[in-house]
Amino acid sequence: MEKYNLTVVHEFILMGITSRPELQAPLFRLFLIIYLVTVLDNLGMIILTKVDQSLQTPMYFFLRHLAITDLGYSTVVGPKMLINFVVDQNTISYYLCATQLAFFLVFIACELFLLYDHSVAICNPLLYTVIMSQRLCHILVVVPYLYSTFVSLLVTIKIFTLRFCDYNVISHFYCDSLPLLPLLCSNTHEIEVIILILAAFNLLSSLLIILVSYLLILITTLRMKSAEGRRKAFSTCGSHLTVVIVFYGTLIFMYVQPKSSHYFDTDKLASIFYTIIIPMLNPLIYSLRNKDVKHAIQSTWKKICTVFS
Structure with a gap:
């Protein structure tokens, strides 16, 4: 009953990923390396797709914004999570917690629809280049940003x-909607229904479109006469789908399940994948294995060397 003794909350305490002292140092080093790689990869892709003329296509335009969202929500979560490993009690102010939740929801919701745009661009690259004007590309990016901002403000407010x-005390390593609900004294039924409906719609609708896109790619690949071409296509699509399945699977596990099914230890494990691991993998899987990107990196590096020499 002490939980329901109403006072004004000025700050929250984040429990972090683990409370075991012997794991703090190795996990700090591991996640620091992952976060630094994430920043380097995604920031590099943002700059490269902006300055290199050979990457001025719709697919790389969407890849740039995918990198922005990856960098966005990993930075919203990562630094605060790392602090938790080196302090005795990781506190976050009331307003900073609300800000972290708002920005996290903006970036994570936006990524769902940018993944859809990117998948369609992969599915029909030649047709996509013909029909996609610069204005239409900007519209397909601005609309997800506006929609995700609306979703974020609705849930946060x-x-x-x-x-x-x-x-x-928040049983999580960042301020997320579900771990905050048990701390509320008010009736949470309405907000729980809102979160469930929005999560189910956003996740399942975008996932269905992505899977249909890759099914079309699979059909096209099976019609290829070249065995080497089929092998490369299956290798590329297989790695893409693996990342998509992990990303959507952990998000669905976290958000599209009844309240009674939540165990915050397993929720934290699922959250690590879509907040820490996936933002690091996306540029490696979608971009850095691409021959156009490799060529652009080599060309840009030669230009830099020429300038400094």
């Missing part, structure tokens, strides 16, 4: 206009 109890 709904949660932070409700009353919190004096129990302020």
Whole structure:
């Protein structure tokens, strides 16, 4: 009953990934390396697809914004998570917690629809180049940003206009909607339904379109006469689909399940994949294995060497 003794909450305590002292140092080093690789990969892709003329196509335009969202939500979560490994008690202020939740939802929701745009661009690259004007490309990016901002504000405002109890310990390593709900003293049924409906719609609709896109790629690949061409296509699509399945699988596990099924230890494990691992893998899988990107990196590196020499 002490949990329901109403007071004004000024800050929250983040429990972090683990409370075992012997794991703090090795996990800190591991996640620091992952975060630095994530920043380097995604920032490199943003710059490369902006400055290299050979990458000025719709597919790489969407890849640039995919890198922006990856860099966005990994940075919203990563630094605060790393701090938790080196301090005794990781606190976050009330307003900073709301800000972290809002920006995380903007970037993660936007990524779902940018993955869809990118998948369609992969499916029909020649047709996509013909029909996609620069204006249409910008519209297909701006609309997901606006929609994800609406979703973010709706969920964040709904949660932070409700009353919190004096129990302020969040059983997670960042401020997310589901771990915040048990701390509310108000009736949470409405916000739980909103989160479930939005998550189910966003995840399942975008996943269905992506799977249909890759099914069309599979059909086209099976019609190829070249065995080497089929092998390369299956290798590329297989790695893409693996990342998509892990990304969507962990998100669906986290958000599209009844409240009674949540165990925050397993939720934290699932969250590590889509907040820390996937943003590092996306540029490696979608971009850096591509021969056009490799050529652009080599060309840009030669130009840099020429300038400095």
